[in-house]
Amino acid sequence: MRIWLDGALRDAEDAKVSVLDHGLTVGDGVFETLKAHHGRAFALTRHLDRLTRSARGLGLPDPDLDEVRRACAAVLEADPVPLGRLRITYTGGLSPLGSDRGDTGPTLVVALGDTVRRPDSTAVITVPWVRNERSPLTGLKTTSYAENVVALARAHRQDASEALFANTVGQLCEGTGSNVFVVLDGELHTPPVASGCLAGITRALVVEWTGARETDLPFEVLERADEVFLTSSLRDVQAVHRVDGRTLGAPGPVTAKAMRVFDERAASDLDP
DSSP: OEEEETTEEEEGGGOOOOTTBHHHHTOOEEEEEEEEETTEESSHHHHHHHHHHHHHHHTOOOOOHHHHHHHHHHHHHHOOOSEEEEEEEEEOOBOOSSSOOOSSOOEEEEEEEEOOOOOSEEEEEEEEEEEOTTSTTTTOOBSOOHHHHHHHHHHHHTTOSEEEEEETTSBEEEESSOEEEEEETTEEEEOOGGGTOOOOHHHHHHHHHHOOEEOOOBGGGGGTOSEEEEEETTTEEEEEEEETTEEOOSSOHHHHHHHHHHHHHHHHOSOO
């Protein structure tokens, strides 16, 4: 593996970040995860736009997007795996211990790992913890991911691949690393960004390409939805065949159409 770190491509064993990096000490950083096919990243422009929005939300300097693009290209060229997870991490950089940020400037890391195509359907669980739609981090893709780690570990213990959250007012919100869509009476719905969910790249494309409605939904909608599916950069559109103890036919007709539309549109334009 070759990794881009602060301006240069390095071997993995030589790509070292200081123990005083603010991304490590207090989770002061943002990141993006992209799907890559044979050395080409999908929806790179949209991901870089969101990286900038997240950085601004934390008060970090705008990332140099030309450098980020060079870094992505260098990493992808060094190891053009058939299907990969390309991760861009941008942190507060060297800082004193504590919450105060240092003045040495941000750290940029770009790495690529190989992955495999997800199954067409999966199981999910609901968790008792909530997303805070009024948090200063709402809508930002930050490296403060510990609550997702805890929830995902619970999902894995229950033979599921994702955990779904409500927000503080009991509305359906999102998964640990995915957005959620439901089918009600043949219509496709997904929670609005105001629910506290991340403005997912795949989510946005599915809304644009299928005409899905952004709707405030009670968390209990998962108990009666005709179909449920997840979206994310590596899941694309993935049907859900079980929510907690409830079994659904998957993929249902609306989900199957969304999967087909997404695959066709994504294949025709790598940077939609």
